[in-house]
Amino acid sequence: MTKADIHDVAKAAGVSISTVSRAFTRPDLVSDKTRRRVLDIADRLDFNISRSATALKSGRTNRVALLMNEEITSWFNTEVFAGLESVMHPAGYDISLFQHIDTAENRREFFTDLPIRRNVDAVFVASFAIDPPEVEQLKRIHVPIIGINIPSTTGFDASISIDDEEGMYRATQHLIGLGHRHIVYPCSEATDMDASIDARGRGFIRACEGASARRGDLDWRVLSVPRGPEFVDSALSALLALDEFPDAICCQMDMMAIPMIIKLERYGRRTPRDYSIIGFDDSIYAREMGLTTMRQDPRAMGRSAARKALRLINGEELDAGKAHETVEAQLVLRDTDAPYTAS
Amino acid sequence: MTKADIHDVAKAAGVSISTVSRAFTRPDLVSDKTRRRVLDIADRLDFNISRSATALKSGRTNRVALLMNEEITSWFNTEVFAGLESVMHPAGYDISLFQHIDTAENRREFFTDLPIRRNVDAVFVASFAIDPPEVEQLKRIHVPIIGINIPSTTGFDASISIDDEEGMYRATQHLIGLGHRHIVYPCSEATDMDASIDARGRGFIRACEGASARRGDLDWRVLSVPRGPEFVDSALSALLALDEFPDAICCQMDMMAIPMIIKLERYGRRTPRDYSIIGFDDSIYAREMGLTTMRQDPRAMGRSAARKALRLINGEELDAGKAHETVEAQLVLRDTDAPYTAS
DNA sequence: TTGAAAGCGGTACCAT
DNA sequence: ATGGTACCGCTTTCAA
Numbered sequence: 001m002t003k004a005d006i007h008d009v010a011k012a013a014g015v016s017i018s019t020v021s022r023a024f025t026r027p028d029l030v031s032d033k034t035r036r037r038v039l040d041i042a043d044r045l046d047f048n049i050s051r052s053a054t055a056l057k058s059g060r061t062n063r064v065a066l067l068m069n070e071e072i073t074s075w076f077n078t079e080v081f082a083g084l085e086s087v088m089h090p091a092g093y094d095i096s097l098f099q100h101i102d103t104a105e106n107r108r109e110f111f112t113d114l115p116i117r118r119n120v121d122a123v124f125v126a127s128f129a130i131d132p133p134e135v136e137q138l139k140r141i142h143v144p145i146i147g148i149n150i151p152s153t154t155g156f157d158a159s160i161s162i163d164d165e166e167g168m169y170r171a172t173q174h175l176i177g178l179g180h181r182h183i184v185y186p187c188s189e190a191t192d193m194d195a196s197i198d199a200r201g202r203g204f205i206r207a208c209e210g211a212s213a214r215r216g217d218l219d220w221r222v223l224s225v226p227r228g229p230e231f232v233d234s235a236l237s238a239l240l241a242l243d244e245f246p247d248a249i250c251c252q253m254d255m256m257a258i259p260m261i262i263k264l265e266r267y268g269r270r271t272p273r274d275y276s277i278i279g280f281d282d283s284i285y286a287r288e289m290g291l292t293t294m295r296q297d298p299r300a301m302g303r304s305a306a307r308k309a310l311r312l313i314n315g316e317e318l319d320a321g322k323a324h325e326t327v328e329a330q331l332v333l334r335d336t337d338a339p340y341t342a343s
Numbered sequence: 344m345t346k347a348d349i350h351d352v353a354k355a356a357g358v359s360i361s362t363v364s365r366a367f368t369r370p371d372l373v374s375d376k377t378r379r380r381v382l383d384i385a386d387r388l389d390f391n392i393s394r395s396a397t398a399l400k401s402g403r404t405n406r407v408a409l410l411m412n413e414e415i416t417s418w419f420n421t422e423v424f425a426g427l428e429s430v431m432h433p434a435g436y437d438i439s440l441f442q443h444i445d446t447a448e449n450r451r452e453f454f455t456d457l458p459i460r461r462n463v464d465a466v467f468v469a470s471f472a473i474d475p476p477e478v479e480q481l482k483r484i485h486v487p488i489i490g491i492n493i494p495s496t497t498g499f500d501a502s503i504s505i506d507d508e509e510g511m512y513r514a515t516q517h518l519i520g521l522g523h524r525h526i527v528y529p530c531s532e533a534t535d536m537d538a539s540i541d542a543r544g545r546g547f548i549r550a551c552e553g554a555s556a557r558r559g560d561l562d563w564r565v566l567s568v569p570r571g572p573e574f575v576d577s578a579l580s581a582l583l584a585l586d587e588f589p590d591a592i593c594c595q596m597d598m599m600a601i602p603m604i605i606k607l608e609r610y611g612r613r614t615p616r617d618y619s620i621i622g623f624d625d626s627i628y629a630r631e632m633g634l635t636t637m638r639q640d641p642r643a644m645g646r647s648a649a650r651k652a653l654r655l656i657n658g659e660e661l662d663a664g665k666a667h668e669t670v671e672a673q674l675v676l677r678d679t680d681a682p683y684t685a686s
Numbered sequence: 687t688t689g690a691a692a693g694c695g696g697t698a699c700c701a702t
Numbered sequence: 703a704t705g706g707t708a709c710c711g712c713t714t715t716c717a718a
Contacts, residue, residue, distance in 0.1 A: 018697085022697090034703080046485070048462065050399070052696090071425060072428070079416060089439075094437045118390070119394045288575060288606070349711065364712060364713060368712095377688085399712075
């Protein structure tokens with residue numbers, strides 16, 4: 001017995017295939033009795049509407065693309081994915097994931113082949129910059145393009161981004177406000193890919209330059225180390241190589257701050273007794289560590305982006321001025337910051 | 344100008360739609376010259392083969408389902424997903440994710456509605472137990488069912504699982520071998536869902552009972568605390584409430600071990616000076632923490648499961664005895680274990 | 687090597 | 703409320 005199709009169900013139920021179809025997709029157009037019988041028989045026959053057929057007929061694909069810079073396994077990317085999924089899945093969409101749109105080669109391959117062309121109903125771009133020619137190529141697929149944490153909204157139909165620059169500015173201001181005068185910003189080197197990270201560095205610098213101009217006694221510096229699995233150790237050794245250990249450390253992200261706290265403890269440096277440290281993200285273990293940090297909520301961003309996408313797919317207008325959204329990071333005060341005390 | 348379809352391309356290239364189709368899917372059947380021209384024009388017209396149409400015609404869906412107990416955001420689930428994705432995506436498959444198949448209600452809903460019926464080419468079940476009636480329902484969709492970390496292979500066409508019981512047995516043996524005689528196993532309460540977790544507890548108990556029988560001087564206990572975001576704090580307070588602080592702590596997972604180390608440090612308990620501790624998973628920050636742990640590689644399991652699925656989808660047989668695989672966890676020695684010394 | 691045409695499994699318009 | 707039917711966009715014989 002091969003799989004039953006719509007005709008088998010129609011026959012078994014003594015109705016036409018139109019009625020079977022309607023019983024599934026427009027139940028209100030079918031009499032109660034008929035609908036119940038049809039659905040019952042369909043269930044018995046293991047029948048279900050084919051998404052491929054529906055997609056073909058409707059001209060939609062019921063699929064969206066998600067472009068990511070690196071891997072989905074990073075905290076940020078996973079959360080974004082979970083947020084998108086929580087809205088798109090119930091709406092009947094699959095998410096087709098394209099990771100590692102990061103190296104020049106991968107990018108070129110993706111943007112010239114454009115494998116998603118005519119095969120997705122929307123495209124999400126998560127946390128990387130695409131340059132103008134790439135935007136142009138993307139637009140050729142003629143579907144909404146929604147950005148998540150993107151540096152420029154040019155070419156995007158909608159977006160939601162965190163204000164990294166302002167967030168890190170406020171984090172730095174917080175440390176300065178506590179009286180710290182020797183502040184270090186350990187970070188992995190800027191890439192032209194990860195705009196979020198770069199913006200954070202600018203926020204740190206702006207806060208420090210402002211404070212310096214106002215008071216003049218601020219000793220601050222950026223400790224830039226190569227990217228890679230060893231970046232924390234690199235930052236750590238750079239930190240320990242300084243003439244004087246800083247009062248305060250402003251971290252590019254929690255993933256820098258958390259191991260750093262653990263390792264500094266092994267060198268006898270304890271927070272907040274010996275130094276204040278602040279993270280960025282409020283990601284895994286931040287709460288357990290008691291890490292003071294700037295919280296962002298990538299899952300909520302994913303949800304918001306998904307809702308915008310659904311509206312655009314359905315041809316609805318986004319409320320004026322609501323297409324592009326910026327959200328602020330929130331300072332979460334915990335146990336790794338304290339007022340400066342001469343030691 | 345509306346989107347070009349296969350006819351537009353055919354016309355522009357002066358060939359039939361058959362030739363356009365073949366130029367994409369069976370390039371070898373089309374003359375070089377023709378193929379080049381067709382593909383060129385297709386590109387110019389932003390044309391691409393429709394996956395929906397291909398799927399419909401071929402009877403395949405180019406989609407697989409992934410069933411998860413909780414959320415994709417857990418370390419294990421993310422890694423499994425990444426592993427599956429790395430194989431399935433290049434093979435042309437989307438992964439349709441079904442999270443939270445955990446509560447009785449969600450399960451019932453999923454298994455009776457069976458929304459994936461006739462709409463996926465394979466089903467992956469990640470780290471939860473499905474009971475016999477549920478297996479029966481799943482089988483009604485008549486596609487391969489592949490398990491990842493499942494307690495029983497009954498009803499599955501293929502599977503790959505880690506041997507949690509043996510892994511935790513060896514972890515415990517390691518601590519006993521170091522001379523520790525007072526060992527505690529903090530864990531969150533067993534559920535009938537998460538079989539991995541339960542098996543680990545059994546491994547701990549088996550090791551302890553064995554050692555007790557052999558030598559008799561072992562003081563061991565399981566510290567079971569309610570699940571939830573506070574489970575580490577619950578375990579910690581239970582631990583500190585013991586009459587005597589243990590020599591060694593055997594953790595159900597790294598997510599228990601890592602915060603515990605950090606928090607114990609604040610109570611003056613340092614590892615490995617005051618106690619040994621071992622984790623399970625080798626997940627995030629384990630390396631940076633220097634945590635001695637049992638490593639598992641869920642990403643590799645995802646890849647393996649995906650490869651099995653592709654073979655089954657293509658009607659190939661799996662090598663005899665290779666359908667169901669069990670892998671061992673690996674002991675990773677780092678800095679949180681040391682021989683027992685009277686203190 | 688290429689073209690014509692019959693479906694794949696539905697949807698939705700038009701009748702009744 | 704229900705049925706008949708053209709068609710969605712491609713794949714694949716079968717012929718030429």
